[in-house]
Amino acid sequence: MASCEKFTEKIFDYVDSLIPADKKKEVQSHLEECSQCRSVFNDAHSARQQLRGLKRIKTPPDFDTVLRARIRMERSLTRRGMFDWPLRLPIYAVAGSLAVITAFFILSNFRNNPRLNLNKPQIISQPYTQSSPDNLSNVAVTPRERVLFPMDKFSPLVGRGTPLNSEELDRDSNASLDSVRGVPKRAIHPVEFEIEF
């Protein structure tokens, strides 16, 4: 068995006809003696012979024509890519200028329009003065005080359990006054805040 391991590589070299002439005899005599190695040699040799004997296929007659057409197409595409950009330059320039002018007008309108200032909420009228609940006579709340938050201008919160109109706001405000003995709750509503006494 040990001698078989020694011969394995040589057997495969023999199959490939890569074995040196001086080693050839040694391998041949081992193959005559060892049936296991002979079987390996025969299998490898047979597979090689069958593969070498496979028919060779040929490219179809139009192979070169198709290849040339593909190359021509590729060359024309490359050329078009290389030389078309000067032709397209005026179009790119006009399109770019239009984009810059449009962006400039949009931005300038946006900055000059106070209704579109989204940075901070606008407080229309003075904010009320908070006082302690014990001293109700000192409650100094400006009637119909209104705080407008930026997003109120765009999307009134519809259908989220939030009062939408002044009637509902009044009702809510009165309810809160009842429950805390006339002291209005602060900023209970993110959309519109109205207090009436």
Add this chain to the structure above:
Amino acid sequence: MSAHKSGEYQPTDEDLIERFQRGDLYAFDLIVKRYKDQLLNFIYRFVGSQEEAEDIVQETFLRVYRKRKAYKRIAKFSTWIYTIAGNLARTELRRRKRRRLFSVTDMGFEDRDYEISDDGLSPEREAHGVMQEEIIQKEIEKLSPKFREVIILRDIQELSYEEISKIIKVPIGTVKSRVNRARLRLQSRLKDLRSKK
């Protein structure tokens, strides 16, 4: 390729690609003429479809055309072109594997087109020969790509172990071991098929 054949000067592949790099399109035509059939056989045995093999060979030559400047004379031209073709064939096999994941049906072996040259055999013997070829091709396709590629390059394309090692970028010892294992595996399957008949 030999430099001299029947007394007439034959430029080497490396000479041809250098001429092509300098803009000689006739040199490219000669490269196509030398390699189209051998690459077609390699790819056809690898992917198992002549139509796909033709596409891959076309793509290989297109890549050679496109990347001609990338070739450096430090490597053999044949190694370079076989590497390109092998990479494309492996990509095709991977793509096919992905496609098979989504497709239940697969092309039957009988659907394939073969272009077998007429060697004067009787119809019965020819039919037997074609059948044998089909069986062997089917068994080659059952080998894993890493075994399939080396056995085709060694036993069908008859490239040296050194060149195969450079093409697939693995050590020579690994190539030899893969070739021998592939041969024994193939022969064992062919034996099984024959014993079943």
